[in-house]
Structures are given as C-alpha cells and as structure tokens.
C-alpha cells in the first residue's frame with residue numbers, strides 16, 4: 001500500500017497497534033530532548049523510575065529558558081541537570097549554547113528518526129524529515145527509560161506547496177497563512193505533511209520555521225521530506241553522513257489536502273492574543289510600537305538574523321521602539337560576530353541578548369504597560385510577554401526589522417529590493433558547549449539544590465469524586481493561563497508546592513487559596529482546553545492543589561495526556577450543559593464505570609440536576625488513571 005511520509009516513519013518505529021486512524025499505537029523513540037524548565041522534573045521522574053542509564057540512542061538535556069538567574073534557584077537546577085546528564089547518559093548543552101530546537105536541528109536531528117521532547121515545539125526537526133513530537137516531561141522520562149511512546153494514530157493532512165516565496169515574504173508567512181486557514185484547533189489529532197513542487201524552494205531553516213509553528217495549530221507534528229536541500233544543510237553542518245532521502249509514495253493517500261501557492265502570499269501579522277488571528281500587514285500599517293523582539297525557536301536562524309542585519313544596515317532604531325534580538329544558537333551568534341552583522345545590529349541600536357528563549361517566555365524584556373510589542377515568535381497569548389495589558393503581534397523577521405526602524409507596523413515591501421542573503425554552505429561548527437555523558441557514571445554525584453522539592457504523589461483514583469467547581473473558563477484556555485511562566489514563576493519549576501500557588505493566577509488570583517481551603521475540586525473549561533505549551537506543571541500543580549477532574553468541551557493533545565499522567569480525569573462537558581462557579585459536584589462509581597468504559601454520572605448537588613460525561617481514554621490510559629497516574633502505573637509493572 002502506498003504510504004505517506006508519516007506512515008513510513010511510524011511503520012518503521014511501530015511497537016504495537018496497527019496503522020488504523022484513531023487506534024492506539026506505540027512507537028519506539030530514537031532520541032529525546034529536554035530543556036531546563038521541563039527537564040528538571042523529567043530527570044527527577046526518570047530517577048523515580050529507578051533505571052540507572054538512559055535507553056535511547058541519544059538524549060540531549062538543554063538549558064535555554066531559565067537564564068536570568070535572579071536567585072540561586074535556576075543556577076541550582078542547571079547544576080542538577082548537568083550532573084544528572086553526566087550520570088544517566090545524556091548530552092548536556094550548557095547555558096549560552098542556544099535554544100533547544102535550533103540546536104537540535106543544527107547538531108542532532110536525523111531524517112526518518114523519532115524525537116520525543118518535553119517542549120511543544122519539538123516538531124521543529126520535522127524540517128529535516130524527523131518525526132518530532134512534544135510531550136509532558138513524564139512521557140519523555142518514560143522514553144528515556146526505553147518505554148515506547150503511546151498515542152492515537154494521527155490523521156495526515158498534506159499541505160501542497162506551489163511556487164516560491166516572493167521578495168520580502170518568508171516561511172513565517174506560510175505558517176501564518178496555514179494558521180489563518182485552520183485556526184489554533186485545526187491541527188488537533190493531525191500530522192501536517194508538506195509536499196508539492198514548492199518544497200524544493202525552501203531551505204531547511206525555512207522549513208523548520210513552518211514545522212516549529214505547526215505546534216500553534218495543535219498538530220501532533222509537522223514534516224517535510226528529506227531531499228537535496230536537506231543534504232545540503234546537513235553537509236554545511238558537517239553531517240552529510242547523517243542524510244537519508246525520504247519522500248512519501250507518489251500515490252499516497254491523505255486525509256485532507258490544502259493547496260497553498262507561496263507566490264501569492266503577502267506579509268502577514270498575527271494580532272493579539274492568538275497566533276491564528278492573522279491579517280495582512282498592510283491592514284495594520286501605522287500601528288505604533290513600543291517594542292520589537294526578534295528571535296525564538298521559530299525565527300532565529302543565521303538566515304533570519306542576516307536578513308535583520310541587512311535591513312538595519314546604516315539605519316537606526318526608531319526612538320520610541322526598544323529592539324531586542326536573541327540569536328537562536330551560539331553558532332548563529334558566532335557567525336554574526338565574525339562576519340560583522342552583529343556590529344551592524346549594535347550600530348543600529350539593537351539590544352543583543354544571549355542565545356536563549358528570553359522574551360518569548362517572559363524571561364526578561366517585558367514591555368511597558370499598555371504597550372504594543374511586535375515579535376518574530378510563535379505565541380502571543382495575553383500576558384505571556386510579562387505585561388498583562390500589552391498587545392503582542394507576531395510576524396516574520398522582515399516585518400519586525402522594518403517596523404523597528406519606522407516605529408510602527410510596516411510592510412517591508414516599501415523598503416525597495418531586499419538584500420540577497422546566500423544560504424551558507426558551511427556553518428561554524430563548535431560543539432565545545434555540548435558535554436557528552438561521563439565515562440565513569442559511578443563517580444558522578446548528582447547535585448540537588450534546596451529548591452528541588454520531592455515530587456507530589458497521589459494514590460489510586462478514588463471511587464467517588466466530590467467537590468466544588470473552582471473555576472469556569474472559556475474556549476482555548478492555554479497552559480500559560482493554567483500555569484503561568486515568566487521570570488518570577490519559571491524558576492520554581494522544580495518545586496511543585498511553591499509553584500502551585502500560581503495556578504490560574506492570571507485568570508483568578510484567589511484560585512490556589514480557594515482550592516486549598518476547599519480541599520480540591522473541579523475545573524470547567526471550553527473547547528481546546530490546555531492548548532499551547534507541553535508543561536506538565538499545568539496538570540501536576542492543580543493535582544497538588546487537589547483538583548481531581550477537568551470538565552471541558554474538548555482538550556488539546558499534550559495537556560490531555562498530561563492530565564491522565566497525573567491522575568486527573570479529563571471529562572467531556574456535553575453541549576448544552578453549563579456549570580457555575582461554586583457548584584457542588586459528585587461523581588460516583590468512578591472506578592467501576594471507567595473500567596467498564598461507561599460514561600460517568602455527574603451529579604450537580606447545587607442545582608439538583610445530573611448529566612452523563614464521556615471521555616476519550618485508550619485501554620492503557622484507563623489503567624494509568626486507575627493507578628493514579630503514569631508513575632504509579634509503571635511502578636506497578638505497566639509499560
């Protein structure tokens with residue numbers, strides 16, 4: 001039978017299940033990546049599994065998020081991660097080396113292989129033809145222990161690209177257009193495969209911008225074929241031997257097909273506060289800006305930043321705008337330093353940050369109150385930049401750099417002809433900041449700082465769940481809403497009791513204290529609950545506060561899995577049913593009904609009404625929930 005790219009890679013890695021849509025499959029994971037704000041928990045969980053050495057082909061532990069180090073907490077976590085990597089067998093990418101996804105693309109990604117990462121943008125390596133999937137830290141810890149990754153077989157959408165990118169139009173405009181067409185829910189349960197004659201017109205870093213931001217569609221992953229452009233990129237990274245050709249069969253069948261003519265695109269911008277709120281830049285021309293931020297795992301490649309330097313050359317940043325630039329990796333920064341582009345940026349008045357996530361996750365550079373900030377990043381959820389009442393716009397680096405000069409949102413086409421930026425045929429290679437695992441793991445002592453608190457645990461799932469509705473939220477609640485990030489809260493990622501004080505703090509500052517007083521309860525949401533990041537803290541911290549179930553119209557994939565991994569029931573709130581804050585609920589016979597795969601009966605004691613709530617659980621997930629979460633399940637002998 002002819003196969004898509006997705007089916008080929010999955011078939012090559014299939015451990016159990018068969019290739020029927022919607023069915024549960026398990027796949028072998030070749031590589032994992034973790035970063036500091038999810039990795040600390042993932043390594044603690046790996047330790048809790050009691051396995052002495054990692055069982056993947058390659059695992060890399062990156063440090064790129066918690067970089068401000070305003071107290072000892074993050075530095076302690078970095079030291080823990082470095083020692084744990086050395087002892088258990090992971091490579092360790094030191095702080096300053098760059099953003100995990102950019103680095104993995106440059107140095108480790110392999111066409112045709114699988115990568116599980118504790119970060120939602122792990123599909124970035126799909127730009128190389130690698131199947132990258134984002135997951136919660138506990139799933140990645142399990143993969144590091146050699147346990148396959150379980151999920152439902154996604155449907156496959158082909159985005160057939162035609163034409164080439166016109167001057168000033170970039171790969172960011174391609175993915176913004178897909179977001180405009182499909183919305184932030186449009187990719188749920190799908191893998192986006194890019195094909196068609198336009199593919200050959202995109203370099204690997206351009207493809208990676210598209211696969212990276214496929215996360216904002218809610219897609220499980222995004223994939224490009226591996227072709228001569230892939231070979232060229234790997235050769236320029238000194239890794240031609242890692243190249244293999246990979247393409248779908250000519251007559252492969254897809255679940256849906258989207259036609260996209262790149263030559264008809266124009267510069268696009270996503271308006272506040274959602275990445276799918278996309279309009280032509282021209283529609284926003286003249287919107288005054290306070291800040292422009294360039295970088296993030298979406299748009300911080302050598303090509304991107306050379307484009308920025310060319311636009312800034314001989315010009316000066318507008319007096320009302322703060323321009324900050326964070327290169328994606330030390331390779332990019334070193335190349336810009338050597339060829340003079342860095343000097344051009346400095347001369348133009350740009351503030352150069354270290355190679356890290358930085359402002360993308362509110363780790364510094366929060367804009368002023370009521371500001372408008374334009375960013376080459378991937379998410380513009382309200383408050384994520386660190387300023388709750390700021391408006392965040394997203395665009396490609398061309399729009400960002402042009403707007404930094406004029407002080408307002410600007411269509412870059414008005415700058416005349418763009419400079420020609422050649423794709424480098426040789427990158428500057430220096431892996432000195434990547435430490436291989438220790439030769440003598442026995443001799444390595446794992447160093448834990450005082451902020452690392454023991455993992456909260458819970459017993460098996462209770463048979464009756466009782467409590468009040470602690471929060472009622474609308475559609476598209478993000479994990480940034482549930483468990484905010486930013487410079488104040490992120491350093492607490494290895495301390496669940498401390499971080500749980502901030503659960504839902506942006507939506508309702510009293511949530512955590514109310515949950516504690518009530519001894520737990522329920523959360524009610526709308527459609528696509530838990531979209532955005534992979535942070536398992538958005539399940540783990542509510543669990544620690546006693547939340548036992550979330551009732552929502554639908555769930556985002558990674559968060560749904562995280563809820564189950566920590567023993568919280570994800571229940572479907574039927575259309576037409578509404579619950580109010582403070583309603584007292586009782587759900588009885590939970591264990592027996594789940595075992596029998598029957599809907600649960602939710603009694604609203606306050607209103608005297610009751611309704612049936614369904615759920616989407618595979619047989620394995622049922623057992624995980626009954627055990628009270630994945631760690632309990634694995635300790636009981638499940639895999």
Ligand code: MIC
Nearest residue numbers: 037038119120121533534535
């Ligand atoms: C993000 O972009 O939101 C993050 C921070 O990279 C997260 C990971 C996290 O919250 O730990 C992600 O995308 O998964």
Ligand code: SF4
Nearest residue numbers: 121296297357360361
């Ligand atoms: Fe870092 Fe932002 Fe990418 Fe998340 S989206 S990995 S915070 S750069």
